[in-house]
Amino acid sequence: MTKLVTGVIQPHRLDDVKSALEAAGVRGMTVSEASGYGRQRGHTEVYRGAEYTVDLVPKVRIEVLVGDEDVATVTQVIIKAAQTGKIGDGKVWVVPVEDVARVRTGEHGAEAL
Amino acid sequence: MEFTLDSGNTAWMLTASGLVLLMTPGLAFFYGGMVRGKSVLNMMMMSFGAMGVVGLIWVLWGYSAVFGTDVGGLFGNPFDYFGLDGMTDDQSLMAAAGVPALVAVAFQATFAIITVALISGAIADRTKFSTWLVFSGIWATVVYVPVAHWVWGGGLLGADGITSSLSVPIDFAGGTVVHINAGIAGLALALVIGKRKGFGKEPMRPHNLPFVMLGAALLWFGWFGFNAGSEFAADNVAGRAWLNTMIATCAAMLFWLLAEKLRDGHATSLGAASGVVAGLVAITPAAAAVDTYGAIAIGAVAGVLCALAVGLKFKYGYDDSLDVVGVHLVGGLTGTILIGFFATDKNSTWYPDGALNGLFYGGGFTQLATQIIAALVVVAFSFVATSVIALILKATMGFRISDEDEVTGVDLTTHGETAYEALGARMTTEVKA
Numbered sequence: 001m002t003k004l005v006t007g008v009i010q011p012h013r014l015d016d017v018k019s020a021l022e023a024a025g026v027r028g029m030t031v032s033e034a035s036g037y038g039r040q041r042g043h044t045e046v047y048r049g050a051e052y053t054v055d056l057v058p059k060v061r062i063e064v065l066v067g068d069e070d071v072a073t074v075t076q077v078i079i080k081a082a083q084t085g086k087i088g089d090g091k092v093w094v095v096p097v098e099d100v101a102r103v104r105t106g107e108h109g110a111e112a113l
Numbered sequence: 114m115e116f117t118l119d120s121g122n123t124a125w126m127l128t129a130s131g132l133v134l135l136m137t138p139g140l141a142f143f144y145g146g147m148v149r150g151k152s153v154l155n156m157m158m159m160s161f162g163a164m165g166v167v168g169l170i171w172v173l174w175g176y177s178a179v180f181g182t183d184v185g186g187l188f189g190n191p192f193d194y195f196g197l198d199g200m201t202d203d204q205s206l207m208a209a210a211g212v213p214a215l216v217a218v219a220f221q222a223t224f225a226i227i228t229v230a231l232i233s234g235a236i237a238d239r240t241k242f243s244t245w246l247v248f249s250g251i252w253a254t255v256v257y258v259p260v261a262h263w264v265w266g267g268g269l270l271g272a273d274g275i276t277s278s279l280s281v282p283i284d285f286a287g288g289t290v291v292h293i294n295a296g297i298a299g300l301a302l303a304l305v306i307g308k309r310k311g312f313g314k315e316p317m318r319p320h321n322l323p324f325v326m327l328g329a330a331l332l333w334f335g336w337f338g339f340n341a342g343s344e345f346a347a348d349n350v351a352g353r354a355w356l357n358t359m360i361a362t363c364a365a366m367l368f369w370l371l372a373e374k375l376r377d378g379h380a381t382s383l384g385a386a387s388g389v390v391a392g393l394v395a396i397t398p399a400a401a402a403v404d405t406y407g408a409i410a411i412g413a414v415a416g417v418l419c420a421l422a423v424g425l426k427f428k429y430g431y432d433d434s435l436d437v438v439g440v441h442l443v444g445g446l447t448g449t450i451l452i453g454f455f456a457t458d459k460n461s462t463w464y465p466d467g468a469l470n471g472l473f474y475g476g477g478f479t480q481l482a483t484q485i486i487a488a489l490v491v492v493a494f495s496f497v498a499t500s501v502i503a504l505i506l507k508a509t510m511g512f513r514i515s516d517e518d519e520v521t522g523v524d525l526t527t528h529g530e531t532a533y534e535a536l537g538a539r540m541t542t543e544v545k546a
Contacts, residue, residue, distance in 0.1 A: 050424070
């Protein structure tokens, strides 16, 4: 069975998370720019005394497809590498994936990872 | 008077003219960065458009209507030098400095151009470009020309003008003619045209603060021509004006940042750029009439007052989009009135004949009263005249784009262009050669 591990992290932790995943044997990932907010909400900006509340702050979304046996490791690696201890560090979640296929070869399932 | 060419002064005045002309494209960047990405081109086009219209008007009848033969103290005869015909160098505004008439025309042209362009900041995002061009021509002729004549052309606010029983108003480089005039005109236009859709509710953040910083830098650079050039000669008074332009601006920037830090918790780049402009505005009328301490004081007061004044539009509900009122009107008034306190002949050698020292330099209240009267006359005239022009144009051509076009963006709907490819993720499907 395959799982999709998604992490939404602070943009400046991306390089560390990427290297840590590579070191843990992960061979591919998808990275995209994202924006959002969690409990900390966004931030305020001030222009000539007028205050603007910016709800959505920049984040990076990193997605990794892994086999069941590696889910715990990969999740821990992302958390460890992305953690700063400050508010706004992000989230990691895992969802089951019904099927995966490699486009080049047409392989399915674990072989396609 | 026999005219003797002074090539040194002439070279400097040609240089100063080029510096001042650069201020208007600089202003285009300053203003352009402060609007949203969907209206940056229109904002810059309002400055460029003012250059086109006022540049031509100036050489046809503008210069003559300011510096031609006085007609009742109100304006000069526009037909004296219409199209610059019939001018001789001994009639030059700068004849005493040995600078030819055409160079005087060039220098003064740049002042008329930037004054009109300054107004556009009050009406960002929502103005019909065609009406703006027509307004530019009418306003330059009906408002700028008389005020410039009153102050510099021997009219109402000159040596024989309405304050002659007191003193002569000091306006070295255009505190009343340029900044108070443009600032109050901006207020009148903003009131006639109305608020942007969503003013006070939707965020309207500056879309490119580096543009704003670049614009402020170009303005500062050009302003040395504006102020030091207003001596009409390359001499020690020009040096004093140059230095005061630096000194007051440094102080204004720092004090604007201090006011921001105390009020909002952050010293911002927009605050630095705005403080620079506030200082430049405030020192303009005083550039050669105050000493180092006066320049520091004028800059510091302007920095704080303008930083506080930009919030008035939210309090009173007028949409002066880019703070033409808060920076140019308040800054211009600050400089013009503080001359009444700080004018001194101690370290500078320039006064118009009959002007006095300020209150802090032993001159009493007379010069202060004179400065206030001059400022009020310009405020009253410019506000009323600009309102009348704007109301007529609103009733005839219309002064505002449609609500739909405003939401879509004036760049696309008026000019058929957009500044940035990424806006709205448009895709080009066909190119017709």
